[in-house]
Amino acid sequence: MKFYISTLGEFDIKVDGQSILRDSNRMYRIYKLFEYFLTFRNKKLLPETIIDNLLSDSESEDPKNMLRTQIFRLRKIINALIPKGELPEKYMNLNFTNGYYCLEIGENTIVDIDVFENLIQKGDKEREYDIESAIESYQNAISLYKGLYLSDNAYEVWLVPTRNYYQRLFLKTLNKYIDLLKRNEENEKIVNLCEKSLLIEPFEESIHIELIEALLKIGQNKSAMQHYEYALNMLEKELDAKPSAKFINYINIIQNYTSRNNDLDIEAINKSLEEELPEGAMYCSLEYFKFLFNLQKRKSKRNNEYDYLLSIMINSNNNKSINDVFSVLKKSLRKGDVFTSWNDNQILVMLHNVKENGTETIKERLTDNLINYTRINRNEIRLIFQPVSMENTIL
Template identity: 30%
Template sequence: MKPNYEITMFGEFTISNGKEIITDQANRSKKVWTLLEYLIVHRDRAITQKELVDLLWPGNDTKDPINTLKVLMHRVRTLLDELGKDSGKKMIYYKSGAYGWNDELKYSIDTAEFEAILQHGSEADKDKKLDYLLQAIRLYQGDFLQKNATDPWIVELSGVYKAKFLQASSEAAEMLFEQHRYTELISLCRHVIKFNPYEETFYLYLLKALVKTQQADKAQEEYRHISELFFREFGITPSEELTAIYKEVVETSHMPEMNLEIIKEKLTEEPTEGSFYCEFEFFKTIYRLEARSAARTGQSVYIGLMTVMNAKGDDLPNQKTTNRVMDALQETIRRSLRKGDIFTRYSLNQYLIMLPTTTYETSNMVMERIKKAYRREFPNTPVLLRCSTTPLTPDELKK
């Protein structure tokens, strides 16, 4: 039988009767939503006024907490009345100094369905387990009550649901991969990554599935996205396993093509100004090619390192500031170098620059030019740019 009310708590908090809907995206007091959510989460019991007062006004920062609670409860019931006349009184009862959610109503809650489906899956055989896992995963549309995710009473529950979601997703991904259901696996990974963008396991499965479905270009795009994301957030590169898959994609991504003009067209770069920015893996390859060339021709190549610090020579105060400065510096470097020069982001606050056919003096002049250009463009940004250069020598090939 279809329930009279449908409640969602994953992501956006909503209550719907099939026609009208109330949602925590509406402009209401935070305490109104907190009170309503708490009653529903603890729907299996009556909640004393004292417990609610302690929840809503910790430290007793209100003069008349009981009356203030009554006023707030009236506002909650008024909100619920948007679902039908007297809905507030039907949904929330008061008895012997305690409030509670009317558990006799016919309603569904996504969190309860999620738990029940996972339980069915744990008891099912392998053939049916995957279907249960996928059903549960689809229900997860964001972290538990994510708008109030920092509230102490929500944090622990949110962590529990997220752990169950990731465990179910990991099991489902493994089974989909084993069964060669790559299109479904791609959808699953994108769904998980949407809510958990730093879970590398699902990037691994995503790249593998894209390779299996001959979507090499998309696999390369995903790797570039991962590289940038991990650099910006943590100052690290993707794992060796992810990088190995990426290299495999690059090496095997092209189908046989006999028309050299078509191949040349694919190789041709879109018209751009300034130097060439690339991922660190590409930079390493080009570095090794330049080392080979230097061994053969004897020409000089220099590598420059530019490190961003605060005015005192320490790390910048936070990640947001670091990313803002690094984005601006990337543009300055791109415009300050020749079109044939190459640079990459080496760490959270460092860029590596390759300067072929330069001398020690010239390479230092180039680095100073970049520093001056940045100061000129961003005179009010209190950062220190530390630069160093070193020659790429033919002797490196002998190591």
Template identity: 25%
Template sequence: MEKKVIKVKMLGEFSISDGTGVSMISDKNNRSKKVLTLLEYLVTFRDREIPQNELIELLWPDDDADESANTLKTLLHRTRAALDDVSGGMGKEIIICRRGAYAWNNEYETIVDTEEFEKSCRLAASARGEEKLAHLLESIALYKGGFLPKTAAEIWAVPISAYYHNLYLNAVHEAVGLLNADAQFDAIIEICQQAVSIDPFDEELHLSMIQALLANGMQQQAINHYTKVTELYFDKFGINPSPELTKLYKDIVKVSNNTEMNLNIIREELRESEGETHAFFCEYEFFKDIYRLQARAVVRSGGVVQIALMTVMDTAGYKLSQKQMALTMGRLNEVVSYSLRSSDIYCRFSVSQYLIMLPSANLEDSEKVMHRISSNFRKAFPHMKALLHYTSLPMEPKL
């Protein structure tokens, strides 16, 4: 009987198929976790024989070794039976036993995506120019996601997962550098979109994405992506945008203003959407500019402007958990937006704070506004265990 080619996917999912995709073992079906773990381990370390004790420690670390030896034999029988479907009944020959150790039989042609990926990365490392870029792009295409995502937290899988992930990120960053030199911004955007879906916390990926959007004349998309990233970092890590991201945001605004236009077109672009009645929300960098402009105006007009800082904490006065903070700040944003006047300005100042500017308002007005926000928040979300603390000060005019 002709031996079938066995294809194994370990990046983004785990599956073993006969090459046609008709017969498949996959972590997406209801297959036994122990069967899958045994297969994953045997394929990952198919370059060596694995002692019985090592498999027992992997699968039943807390059980009696003698009892586990018998359980392992039963599990091997089930695993070989599962392989029969993808190998034409050759499961027993694929998992072999020699001298008290088990191994994947490499006499059967087995194509493993991790090995193909690693090979492509090695070829890229030794190549130059267009050939290097071709291998990098091939590597990126092969990486469909993290190594064994449903097993990645296991001690044995963690370093392997990190190894492949780092190879992938290096390939992406190198490819972006080469594509950028050739002004292939569409390709950079496509690569970065895939990469940030796999690793949304790599800031360099986001910087590359925004720079490519900007270079491609897609200023609004660049701003949208910047906003998405800053919200992500606020919600997940409680940190403000890095200086690099902030500088890039300012560059986007500059580019947006460099295009020559007819004054009528400019006026149309400056106009807000019809029916906009909520308060004006902006990034903190813009808030600073508006504050400074208002401070100048106050000197001339003698008017008053209040600024207020609203802080979210738990009912005991401590910081909320990361998950609760993200949820609470999102809901508070909604409430602040409709509780303020359309001429008021606010921004996200930190992971737990909103900064608010109230033109033509005195201290008493400010207190009323803050009370209104707190009251509206409690009415809208009565079951949220969060406390809103606020302080307010008059603007210091620029003398």
């Protein structure tokens, strides 16, 4: 039997794919203590250092005794996990020797960050003589990174250096992986890889650029432009500052790429020019809407944003009604909003950063505009709002 400890994302300990941690508020401090020892595994730690990092805000008059009590409880939990008859040294052993605590990790305990680094080192060696093997090693390493190191402990200062280290290592490895895929001209894989990576690192400009570049290379010029518009708007709002000049000027690359591939097709050039800088809300395909929705859903949970999914149902017998609605939405919604067609009678809209009680204002404005500018009656329109951050959504 082996223990598998996950740290890249949410913390967990599994045996045969099943979590063996107990979900209890009483265990929070013990798990945090274990995460601390795990971060500095196989290193000697003074009690005073542990107290400064974990118990500095405690009101206890005897923090050393409090630490000893917590370590006693942690040892009991660790020992209970180890199979009967097995030596603790083969799994995990928390020692106290010469005034130092030390968590020793044995051969039957696998920590994901160790596997992560080993795969990257393996890929770095292989890329010199075997690109396919290096691609496989980098791919396996990237798949282990589910999020920031111990992301459930968001505000622990002692975690910052380690968390930043693995985040930078992930991004560096991602770039090396993409470079190898470029050599093989595997642009479809790059698109898929970047879309998944943006769910984890939505503010990383370089990933957005790689995605746009790959979309252009597979002929998805319109999708490249749509993603550029979305990313530019998102980065400006979330970072409260302009993106880099390189990213802003990437619009020229998209335009030049489109022109270069349509030199003799005057109709395609004309259509491209009409679609490059849309005013108001942006229409996109359902698949692309799902990608943007899931990206925004993760971001909303992290940043406490008030984004909404709006369902507009039109119960009209007029076949032209939906097209009329599209035109109204483009003019009535903001530039950062996105909409798509769910079916012949239903439209989905993603509304970004809606202010308090803003849904009622939006509902009134959209309903009035739909009545005034289309041939749809009030009783044929139904609007339903749902926070993007909700767990159960139709997407």
